Amino acid sequence: MxxxxxxxxxxxxxxxxxxxxxxxxxxxxxxTAPGQERYDLSARFVSANGLARGADVALAGVPVGRVSSVTLDPTSQMAIVKFRMNTELKIPDDSTLTIGSSTLSSDNALIIEPGHSRAMAAPGTVLTHTLEPSSLEQQVSNYIFGGGNLDQ
Structure with missing residues (x-):
């Protein structure tokens, strides 16, 4: 028994x-998608409010990677966002990064606006062209008073 x-x-x-x-x-x-290689990049933000590990990295509204960590640099007191991008996509090293969502109902993502430089960001690069995330109230205000464009 x-x-x-x-x-x-x-x-x-x-x-x-x-x-x-x-x-x-x-x-x-x-x-990760099967067989899809990725490389690491990071960015410095004054504030990473609303961004979490696992969030999408979007380029032209298409997910192209994932946020791997969001930490605070104790020296500069800036948020360091590390993320992984699909290897086949290279972005100019002067690209602008921001935190936001394409709609008011979706989760925040790390959004990349490609720059114009001929030099591409190499793996391990820290991108410094970043914009502060806008609050939900700011997005609603932009939508109401800005003619419906949420990207302002």
Whole structure:
């Protein structure tokens, strides 16, 4: 009778571990597309309000990467946003980055506006052309008083 109880506990524990492993593999697979290589970049912001790890990195409204971390530099007291971009996409090193959303109902993303430089940002580059994120109130105000354009 005692051996039967241990067998059941062992089976149940194994099932829980298998379920956890399956979920971890699923979560990892949804973070990157199969066979898609990425490279690391980072940016400095006065404020990274509303941006979280795992947020999309968008270029022309298309997700092209993910935010890997948002930390505070204790020396400069600026937010450091590290992100990963798809390797096939190279952005000019004078590109402008901002935090926002394309609609009032979507989550915040790191938005890239390509610059005009011929030099491309190499892996590990810290991009410094950044704009402060606008608050929800500012976005609504821009929409109401700016003729409906949320990108102001």
């Amino acid at each position: 005692i051996g039967r109880g241990r067998t059941g506990a062992t089976f149940f524990s194994s099932a829980v571990l298998a379920g956890t492993l399956a979920f971890a593999l699923y979560a990892r697979a949804t973070q």
